[in-house]
Amino acid sequence: MPKQDSSKTKDNKLTTRRDFLRSAGNYTVASLSGAAMLLSEPKPAKANVTWEEHFQKNYRLMTDEEKQQAIERLETRYSEKFGKQVTVAGTPSMEGVLFGYALNIQKCIGCRRCVKACVAENNQSRGDEQQIEWIRVLRMEKGKFSETDRDQHGYPESFGVQVGGNAYKPAGVVLEGQHYYEPEQVPEKDAFYFPMQCMQCEKPPCVKVCPVRTTYRDPDGIVVIDYNWCIGCRMCIGACPYWARRFNWGEPNLPKEEMNPVTHYLGNRPRMKGVVEKCSFCVQRTRKGRWTACVEVCPVGARKFGNLLDPNSEIRKVLDKKKVFRLRADLNTYPKFFYFMD
């Protein structure tokens, strides 16, 4: 007894084995609880990102082998997450192709089928909370056309006040309209519709401002994003004059049963919280010779898509024969998305 007491005195700082085991047990419990808290997964998407994915290179700088590894990692992860076989393509640009797009604003009836098709095809976030749509259709009112404002014939009369000016009054379409409209039926009598999406600029300001070069222009003219390298700084959003980019403020809501399993690394693969996304001309389709989802679904054939380098393509014919609009603001972005009228 006296011996044991003396071993516990502070002076010699000795511990009995029981004391040691007790304190070791306490420490173990405390550290295990801490570790458990650390490993708990309230944000599963983040937790699922693998170590290799954190340290992978920018897609443009990867070797073919590294690209294949990255793609396989993603395929495995997405297949597990969505409970179906997901493919992630890395199809590069085709040679001799420069994509262009044209939209007939006289034909567009504002039905927004293109918006819905785009959401479904490109795995955009759903729901009231965090809805993301790459295409935004503006409803604009046809103005009252004043004959005195018109200094030459030939301007389309149906486009009223915004069209047909003279040297003192600019002729054009100001993009001031309703972004959210819910009429009983479309098209409405006094309205026309102006769908907006990424213009795939030849000199994209979003690419110029990206500090990590995660967004870039591919040779076929599509401006793409490597989501893994996006740091969510939103510089590109501020730089885009067409407001074509969207930011994932929250974890995207993509129901398993609605997920499109045919994806592209630079296109419609599922995104994560904190990254920017935008229209990619359905890169997963168009690089395999298919139409974009919006072109395919348009019930009035208002959307035209094709190769600007091919003189016989539909897009070239539109540019040759139709009245084509350009942005008045001299931004020098050279968009490859055109609006036209018959």
Place this chain on the structure above:
Amino acid sequence: MIKQWLIQIEQWLFDKNKNKQTPNLARRRLFRQAAIGAVSVTGTAGLAKSVVDAVPAPDIKQKYRQDAAQGEVELRQREYVVMTNHEKEAMLQSLIKNYNNKT
């Protein structure tokens, strides 16, 4: 050296000659400090993560709405005008030339 350690551990564990030899206090102190350090770091990190996770998420819907409003303002400043034939041709040639230069 290792042998000495093993002997000491054995002595300490199996209580042989416990009273005859005092344990190495410096080493024990080191172990204790290391254990306390590890537990503190893990515990603090775990606690911090729990606190951060417990903070209510900001109103995401509001943020999406703000983005949309900003976009509307942005688009209102834009205006489209009809291109002349010359402008169309120049633009097309510029696109083609740019493609050929890059490839």
